[in-house]
Amino acid sequence: MLSRKYKLKRDNDFKRVFRQGRYYQEDFIKLKILENNLKINRFAFVVGLKISKKAVKRNKIRRQLDVVSQQEFDRIKPGFDIIVLPSPEILGKDYQVIKKTLINLFKKAKILWDS
RNA sequence: UAAGACAUAAAAAGUGGUGGGGGGGAGGAAAGUCCGGGCACCCCAAGAUUUAAUCUUGGUCCUGACAGUGGAUAACGUCCACCGUUCGUGAGAAUAGGGAAAGUGCCACAGAGACAAUGUUUCUUUGUUUUAGGGGUAAUCUCCUAAAAUGGGGUAAAAGUGAAAAGUGAGGGCCUAAGAAUCCUCUCUCCGAUGGGAGACCAAUCGGAGUGGUAAACCCUGUCUGGUGCAAGAGCAAACCCCCCACCACUUUUUUUAAAAAGUGGUGGGGGGUAAAAGUAGCUCGCUUGAGUUCAACGGCAACGUUGGACCUAGAUAGAUGACUAUCACCCCGCAGUACUGCGGGGGACAGAACCCGGCUUAUUACUUGCUUGGGUU
């Protein structure tokens, strides 16, 4: 799990990213990104009631997205606020598919170091 | 449109942050939010102290809920035991199970009539009219008999309508034109007395009554129930407003200047108030030790209770267990051999605390044990 230091928390931050951030989408995941003038990245995973009414399923999706971000943490350039928005089609998708899709999105947003 | 990033001499203590290590971390339903209770604040009433206010005790009426009896419990619409009813060959299973003789409403269509009602067909009695026959009379007319039409009265059984039909059903006697009411015997239901039981109720005898259904229609009787809910509520810091004190700056007045007074603004300190703000939009408390979990003994048919020992078992706040690999335990299947082992394959559901408990309801995996009934076989 990502440390709490790298989590986006304040409502003002969310509003700013949603209003001014860049937008990317691939399949069943959407992304909002904005530079934050900090030396670290901050993530947020928004899994609403529309995705599933079962708390277990929502928590699991959130954790899976969290783990992908943690594994790719070192490859991502610092200084961004990133909001990850899955859509209801994510339900039942395999972990490897989710991981691939999210990494592709990071590439699209051009926040990965060239490797 | 921001402050978390970043920056700040040393030491000690405290606090906080970061990194590392160790330990702990969901349920039988955590769910639905359908009931009940604790807890908190507010409302009303009474009483005490009495300036405000505080403390103590209580919750009438309305509304709503519940409804066999006895018990369990903090309480319940829950649980246990028993009674009645219904179903089943049976072991058993189900059961919102007070009152229709307090009153009101409703009972479509059909039917005479849906509650002190009605008279259709049939039967019977009587009046009137007409016709036919007979008797009496000179005749009108009158009497008797029969038939038809029509009006009034009585009417058991049967037919018919409907979910339901006048009210327990059957037999006999009396009476009558035929009947009913009434009387006798048996039977059914309800009520009362006697007997058994703690009671609901049960068995028999005696006495009395017998005037449909519906209260998950209004209602009556009995019992319980004030309202809002941890987004309850309490405190601190910061913000804003007011007042006081100190210092600084500026302006005005008095004054020869110095200085003093007043006003405005700022900084610091003190006091009072405001909005108030939320499971977290600053922090703390409430917040997890509680009608707690577990073991034993005793009491009780049981639900449960009493006593003693042991244990501490989530308290987050963008919100807690994820991915892959290996190994071990459990269950199932197959193969191999001596009751066990080895190899291979498969499986673990429903689902995640948010103040805390007791229930109900719903979702759902795998397995185990005991008792009993019916059938088959021996």
Place this chain on the structure above:
RNA sequence: GGAAGAGUCGGAUAAUGGUUAUUCCAACGGAUUGCUAAUCCGUGACCCUUUUGGGUCUUGCGGGUUCGAAUCCCGCCUCUUCCG
């Protein structure tokens, strides 16, 4: 976390406990027309039938009360709204 409300044909919308559940729009079929539009008539679903027609199930789902439930009662499901 807490508090309210709703569910009737594809979409809207009626219905004192009482025939076979109403109306409008849409869709489909037919009539009318040389062809359309408009107008008129019919159509809930499934099964059997060449048609006429017949049977069964129907007011989110499952029970109950009642002679009889869209309606009354109980338990679920789904959806919507609100809470400084």
